[in-house]
Amino acid sequence: MIRGKIKFILAIGIIATTLTYLVYGGVRDTMVYYLTVGELKSRVPSIYKDKVRVSGTVVPGSIRRGIDGSLEFKITDGKQAIDVQYRGIVPDIFRDNVEAVVEGLYTPENVFQARVLLAKCPTKYDPANQSNKGKNT
Amino acid sequence: MADTGSICVFLAFVISVYTLIASIFGGKTRRSEFIKSAENGAIAVCFLLTIASASLIYALLTRDFSLKYVALNTSRDLSTIYTITAFWAGQAGSLLLWSWILSIYMTLVVVQNRRKSRELMPYVIGTLAAISSFFIYIVGFVESPFERLTNVVDDGRGLNPLLQNPYMAIHPLCLYMGYVGVSVPFAFGMGALISGRLGDEWIRNSRKWTILAWTFLGAGLLLGARWAYLELGWGGYWAWDPVENAALMPWLTGTAFLHSVMVQEKKGMLKKWNMSLIIITFFLAVLGTFITRSGIISSVHSFSQSDIGSYFLSFIGLILVFSFGMFILRLDGLKSENRFDSILSRESAFLFNNLVFLGAAFSVFLGTIFPIVSEAVRGEKILVGPPYFNRVNVPMGLILILLMGVGPLISWRRASKENLMKNFLYPGILGVLTAVVLLFLGIREVAALISFGLCAFVGATIFTEFYRGARVRAKRGEYYLVALLHLISRNRRRYGGYIVHIGVILIVIGITASSAFVVQKEATLNRGEVMRIGGYSLRFDGIRQYTDNAKDITAATLTLYNSENKPIGVLTSEKVLYKYEGNREIDNQTEVALRSTFRDDIYVIFTNFYGKGRASFRVLINPMVSWIWAGGLVLVLGALVIMWPSASERKEESAVRYNVKIPEQSGAKV
Numbered sequence: 003m004i005r006g007k008i009k010f011i012l013a014i015g016i017i018a019t020t021l022t023y024l025v026y027g028g029v030r031d032t033m034v035y036y037l038t039v040g041e042l043k044s045r046v047p048s049i050y051k052d053k054v055r056v057s058g059t060v061v062p063g064s065i066r067r068g069i070d071g072s073l074e075f076k077i078t079d080g081k082q083a084i085d086v087q088y089r090g091i092v093p094d095i096f097r098d099n100v101e102a103v104v105e106g107l108y109t110p111e112n113v114f115q116a117r118v119l120l121a122k123c124p125t126k127y128d129p130a131n132q133s134n135k136g137k138n139t
Numbered sequence: 140m141a142d143t144g145s146i147c148v149f150l151a152f153v154i155s156v157y158t159l160i161a162s163i164f165g166g167k168t169r170r171s172e173f174i175k176s177a178e179n180g181a182i183a184v185c186f187l188l189t190i191a192s193a194s195l196i197y198a199l200l201t202r203d204f205s206l207k208y209v210a211l212n213t214s215r216d217l218s219t220i221y222t223i224t225a226f227w228a229g230q231a232g233s234l235l236l237w238s239w240i241l242s243i244y245m246t247l248v249v250v251q252n253r254r255k256s257r258e259l260m261p262y263v264i265g266t267l268a269a270i271s272s273f274f275i276y277i278v279g280f281v282e283s284p285f286e287r288l289t290n291v292v293d294d295g296r297g298l299n300p301l302l303q304n305p306y307m308a309i310h311p312l313c314l315y316m317g318y319v320g321v322s323v324p325f326a327f328g329m330g331a332l333i334s335g336r337l338g339d340e341w342i343r344n345s346r347k348w349t350i351l352a353w354t355f356l357g358a359g360l361l362l363g364a365r366w367a368y369l370e371l372g373w374g375g376y377w378a379w380d381p382v383e384n385a386a387l388m389p390w391l392t393g394t395a396f397l398h399s400v401m402v403q404e405k406k407g408m409l410k411k412w413n414m415s416l417i418i419i420t421f422f423l424a425v426l427g428t429f430i431t432r433s434g435i436i437s438s439v440h441s442f443s444q445s446d447i448g449s450y451f452l453s454f455i456g457l458i459l460v461f462s463f464g465m466f467i468l469r470l471d472g473l474k475s476e477n478r479f480d481s482i483l484s485r486e487s488a489f490l491f492n493n494l495v496f497l498g499a500a501f502s503v504f505l506g507t508i509f510p511i512v513s514e515a516v517r518g519e520k521i522l523v524g525p526p527y528f529n530r531v532n533v534p535m536g537l538i539l540i541l542l543m544g545v546g547p548l549i550s551w552r553r554a555s556k557e558n559l560m561k562n563f564l565y566p567g568i569l570g571v572l573t574a575v576v577l578l579f580l581g582i583r584e585v586a587a588l589i590s591f592g593l594c595a596f597v598g599a600t601i602f603t604e605f606y607r608g609a610r611v612r613a614k615r616g617e618y619y620l621v622a623l624l625h626l627i628s629r630n631r632r633r634y635g636g637y638i639v640h641i642g643v644i645l646i647v648i649g650i651t652a653s654s655a656f657v658v659q660k661e662a663t664l665n666r667g668e669v670m671r672i673g674g675y676s677l678r679f680d681g682i683r684q685y686t687d688n689a690k691d692i693t694a695a696t697l698t699l700y701n702s703e704n705k706p707i708g709v710l711t712s713e714k715v716l717y718k719y720e721g722n723r724e725i726d727n728q729t730e731v732a733l734r735s736t737f738r739d740d741i742y743v744i745f746t747n748f749y750g751k752g753r754a755s756f757r758v759l760i761n762p763m764v765s766w767i768w769a770g771g772l773v774l775v776l777g778a779l780v781i782m783w784p785s786a787s788e789r790k791e792e793s794a795v796r797y798n799v800k801i802p803e804q805s806g807a808k809v
Binding site for chain 2: 009010013014017018020021024025027028029031032033034035036037055067070071090091092094105
């Protein structure tokens with residue numbers, strides 16, 4: 003009977019350890035800082051090496067679409083602004099003055115290279131599932 | 140009409156509170172007139188909320204723009220069907236829907252149990268009335284869909300075009316039926332705790348409700364995934380978005396609960412575990428509603444106006460404190476009647492299945508609330524993205540598939556060597572063979588190989604079960620097909636469960652193939668130019684622009700050729716510009732083109748155009764996505780088999796009625 007119990011404890015222990023390892027490793031390797039434009043600027047230069055997610059409002063008139071499907075624009079927190087470059091699917095609601103969320107790297111040239119571009123639903127619309135998103139998968 | 144609605148909601152609140160008090164009082168003092176009155180109260184709440192809901196639908200259909208809710212969610216050009224579904228497009232309407240569904244369930248529970256579980260029922264009704272009082276309070280006093288505007292507008296702002304999709308019309312409904320459905324087994328659990336009748340009565344009487352809620356949640360998740368796949372246009376169906384996770388978590392713990400109650404019914408074990416599981420599942424269901432409605436976590440939606448957050452948090456806190464408080468009070472009564480004999484037994488397979496499900500739910504929970512926790516602890520918002528969820532949940536999922544094959548066939552108590560050999564030798568060999576063959580065919584993804592191997596293993600175990608059962612009947616002279624049908628109908632729970640498992644295997648195959656072997660390519664093409672992707676060729680045939688009464692449409696057409704250069708279809712992806720000003724903020728939308736077969740989906744996103752002769756596309760070949768939807772249908776079918784009332788149950792029910800009536804009659808005769 004004792005031997006039986008030990009087997010159970012061992013098995014449960016293995017599950018728990020595996021889970022902890024997966025969760026811990028997963029968090030460590032995939033975590034992303036979520037910053038405003040001002041916070042991003044204040045963390046230069048240490049932020050250059052980290053993957054970050056930044057939110058800000060799209061500066062009106064700053065959107066330029068390249069012939070090859072690339073996209074350049076500026077986002078701001080009202081005080082400071084950064085340049086963003088992106089290639090990929092542009093969310094349908096992306097436009098001037100919309101709240102955009104970009105994920106990627108801030109390069110030493112002070113251009114944000116975004117791999118993900120999301121646009122926040124700017125309205126009272128509150129879909130019961132997720133809203134518009136553009137993703138690089 | 141709107142006044143009727145708000146008056147009904149107000150009355151429903153008063154009666155709901157009365158129902159709560161009367162049922163608890165009736166239960167404590169055992170005065171049946173109070174219990175009876177509470178049961179009638181529950182029915183009255185349902186009646187009133189039905190009128191309230193009808194009057195909201197009426198207001199929507201007649202475009203009563205004096206109501207804020209109608210003005211915000213509809214417009215004059217909206218089609219009738221989406222005008223009705225605007226009922227649950229906004230927060231206030233969704234909460235009314237929640238309350239309404241709950242009141243319908245409550246009425247059904249009352250009617251079903253008129254002559255059953257008399258000890259339990261007062262507290263079951265009491266719990267349901269407490270939950271419904273909370274939601275009706277929110278609908279009536281905090282977020283009312285019947286709120287008036289000070290100045291009436293000419294036209295409303297319209298329904299978000301993204302929500303104008305058949306799947307979106309039913310997906311929230313399905314999900315809510317699931318979320319709300321979880322309250323019924325939870326209420327039975329609370330009934331058991333409060334009344335002290337801690338046997339498996341509460342589990343038996345709420346079993347079908349558990350399956351109902353679980354099925355709705357699962358179907359809701361799949362419908363939401365399908366909607367995202369068709370409408371959001373980024374090529375996938377699942378993004379580990381907080382709102383998706385919110386629905387996944389109660390489904391995971393609910394699945395654990397569905398399995399572990401079998402151990403309690405059969406062996407009288409895991410009583411504490413089951414009680415905790417249903418509490419956690421209900422907690423996650425309310426939390427899911429909260430996350431979905433308040434947008435507290437999601438970075439992609441933020442709703443500034445919502446002040447229901449604090450109400451929900453208090454309610455969730457109250458649920459946890461009360462239910463776990465009762466749980467601790469009753470710990471003595473929840474002692475196990477048996478113990479685990481061997482690690483190689485069905486009960487331990489179920490135990491491990493439960494641990495893994497709970498572990499998966501916990502990891503999803505942690506990932507979802509990580510931004511809030513990190514902000515509270517470190518003052519920094521840190522997100523964990525889809526890679527986190529995949530890394531944790533793929534191994535968990537693989538273990539679960541393995542257990543899905545082992546659990547139903549391994550014997551209770553202690554599996555003998557013969558039992559293991561008889562049931563698992565050939566399926567095991569088949570699973571390994573499948574993986575090896577696929578390896579030789581050139582598949583190098585380890586997770587995919589394991590997943591396909593396990594699916595073959597589980598499929599084989601289920602096939603053997605059906606085959607053995609049908610063969611026994613066939614030997615008695617039945618045709619195989621008839622034998623199979625009889626087999627299923629004689630033991631619906633078991634074979635329905637197997638059918639659900641088949642559905643899950645199909646879903647797993649679809650998920651594995653479509654996430655491991657997706658191919659994508661971007662290209663800018665001139666008219667007549669061809670792009671090649673994964674054995675297919677696509678020729679860009681040009682752009683057509685036209686207008687219908689609601690929108691301007693720019694459509695790009697491509698012809699699809701297979702590897703032998705035969706044309707096999709025409710694909711049209713559109714960019715849609717909505718004319719109506721109310722939709723200004725989301726006024727354009729990309730409709731993807733999709734050609735779906737069981738082999739693969741060709742998914743074309745029209746990204747940009749430059750005049751009529753040149754356009755950019757992103758094309759994805761998503762293998763076997765259709766298997767996911769097909770698996771969903773099989774899963775629902777299996778659940779229907781389980782829930783279908785069986786002959787023996789009807790007999791049982793009539794026997795109960797018979798017993799109740801006879802003494803009265805014979806008494807009268809004497």
